[in-house]
Amino acid sequence: MTYQLSDGARRTMLRALRVMFPHDRLPDEAYERVVDKLEADGRGDASIASTLDEGAAQLDGEGGFADGDADAQLEALRRHEGTPFFDLLKATAVVELYDQPLVWKAFGYEGPSTHLGGYLRRGFDDLDWLPDPPLTFEEAAAAAEQLRS
C-alpha cells in the first residue's frame, strides 16, 4: 500500500506550516511542496508515516485546528513544540520551503548566475543609495581622517 496523507491531515499540516513559517506573499503551492516531501518521506519510512498521522490527528484533535483563528493556531503549535511531529515539520520546512525558485523569486534572490555571466555586468555593484566607499586600507584611513576633521 502506498502511503498517503488523509485530506484532513494534509489540511492540518498545510495550515500548521503557514503559521510556523508565515510569509503572506507566498502562495499555498510553496507550502504544499513541503507537505508533499513529508508524504514522500512517509512513503519510505513507516515511522515517519505514523509520526505524521498521529501528530496531525493530535494537533487537530484539540478542536478543528485548521478552522481556528490564527492566534489559537499559534497557541496550539506552541503546545506541540518539541514533539516529534512538530520537529519533523520544522526540520523539513526549513530546507524544503526555502529551496524552491518560487520562494527565491518572492524574496528577491536570483539563484544560479554563472551561466548568465555572473553579475559582473549585471549589477554586482549597482547599489546607489550610499556613496562609493574606499577600497583599500590606505583609502579607508584617509576617508576616516577626513570624516574626523
Added chain:
Amino acid sequence: MPRFRFDDDDVVVIVGSGAGGGTLANELCQQGVRVVVLESGRHHTPDDFVNDEWRSFKQLAWLDQRTTSGSFRIAKDFPNLPAWTCKTVGGTTVHWAGCCPRFMPHEFKVSSYYEGVDGVNALDWPITYEDVEPYYVRAEDKLGITTTHGIPPMPANNNYKVFANGALRAGYKGFHTGRYAVNPVPRDGRPATMQDGFTFQGDKVGAKWSTLITELPKAAATGRLDLRPQAHVIRIEHDERGLATGVTYIDGDGLEQFQRARLVCVACNAIETPRLLLNSASSLFPDGLANSSGQVGRNYMRHLTASVYAIFDQPVRMYRGETMAGHITDEAPSDPDRGFVGGYYMQLLSLGVPFMAAFMDPGTWGREWTSFLENYENMAGMWLVGEDMPQATNRVTLNRDVLDQYGQPVPNVHFDDHPNDVAMREHAWASGQKLYEAVGAVRTWRTPPYPATHNIGTARMSSKPQDGVVNAFGQAHDVPNVFVSDASQFTTGAAANPTLTIVALAIRQAEYIVEQLRTDAIPTGHAVWDGRDPGGSLTGEQVATTAAGSA
C-alpha cells in the same frame, strides 16, 4: 599520472589534498620528490560544481558520521555536523572564500596577551612572526592575494558598500575589500572573477585559488604526483622501532590497501588528523601515534564565529559578487579593556536563501524570524571571526560506540565555549549591529556560530615534546618520519582565517623536508612486504626519465 607501487618505500605519502596537503604536494614535487596524495573524497572538476547551495553541499561537504558533546550550541543544532569542511579533491579550499589576513606578530606569543585568563592550555608557538614572514610573502604570491604583488583590490560589491559605509560611520578606519585569493584580473592561468556569488560552491569559473585547480595540476605536471581520490586512510603503520612504514587505506572499491612511505604527512583537517593519529594506536603507542604528550586531539579550536545580518529599507542584493570581499581590522588587536583578550575581524558574508534559512538562527520558527528572512533582497551580512581559547578539554576523541562506513570509530568533537569566547562574541555582535545601525539598518539579527570552517590546534607545535605533538616544522616529536601539515599544528588559533598560514607553513615544511631527505637526516621505517602484487605503473627511475623528457 604515474601510479607508484604499493611497496615503493621512497615516496612521501600525504594524507589529504587541501590547503596543507595540496600545497605541500606541489612544493615537494617541484623540488624533485615523488609524492602519493591519498584523498578520501572524489575528484570533482569545476564543470561538476553547481550554483545550488544544498546540492553543492551534498556534493562537496564532509558528511561522514561524526558526533558532538559539550555545551556549544552546535551540539544541539547540528549534532552530527560540527564542522563544515569538504570531502573532495582540493579539500576545503574548494569551499573557502579566500580571506587571507596574516597572523599579527603578537599572536605567535600568547603569553604576551593572555593575561589573567583562567582555564586555558596556553602555549607560545615555537616560531615567531619573523620566521613565517618570508613564507607569507611567497604564499601571497602563490594564492594571488589582492593588494599584494601588484594585484589590484577587488572592486566594491553591493554588500561591501553597506559594510564599508557603516564602518566609516561607526568610526572604523582599517577596512578594505579584502586580502582576497580570488582574481580581480586574470593571473597565473586563472581568469578574473565574474562576480557570480558562488565561491562557496567550488567556483565554476576558477578565479579562486584552490589546490584543486592550482597546486595539484602543477604537481601533476612534474610527473612526480600520484593522486589517488577515494582513498580513505584509516591507519598509519609503524615498525618495531616506532618509525612509520606507510599507511593503510580503503580504496574506492572498498578494498584495504597498504602504501609504503618514506615519510607520512597528515593533512586531513583538525578533526580527521587527530582521529587518524589516535586510530593508529598500537602496543608501542597505546594512546595513539605521536601522542606521548597526550595533546593529540586536545585544544580543538573553531574560532569565534558569529554573524550579523541587517535589513535596510532599500535593496542591497548581497548575494551578487564575491561572497567575502570585505574586511575590517579595527577590532583585531588584543585590548583587554573590552573585557576579553585576543581580537576579531569583521568580514563580508552572504548566504543564499536556502542557507540563510538553515543557518540564520537554527531551530527558530515564527513571524519574527520569517519577517526578517523574507526581506532577503534588502539584507546585508557580515561574519565575525576571532581567536578562541585553547582548552585541554575541547577535544577530538574516538567514539567507539559509533562506526563509520569504513568500520572505524567516528570522531567525537567536544566543545565548551570559554568565558573569553562568550565575551568576545557579545562584543562582536554588538559592534556589527552598531555598524549597520550607523548606516540606517531597520532591523539586525545576531546569528550564532555555524558548523566550523576553521578547525585548529589538535596536534599542536611545541618546542618541548611534553607540551605538544609536533616541532617547529610540523614534524612529530615521537615519530620523526611523520609530519602534520594542516591547521592541526597551530599552537593557538589567532584571529585570522587559517588558510594563508597553512599554506605558508606548508611551503616552509616542504623546504625542511627536502633538506632533511637530502642529508638523510630522517630515519626510514622498515616494512616487511607481505608478498601481495604491488601494482604500479612506474618506478622512480622511469619517472625521472619521463620528467626529464617532458622538461
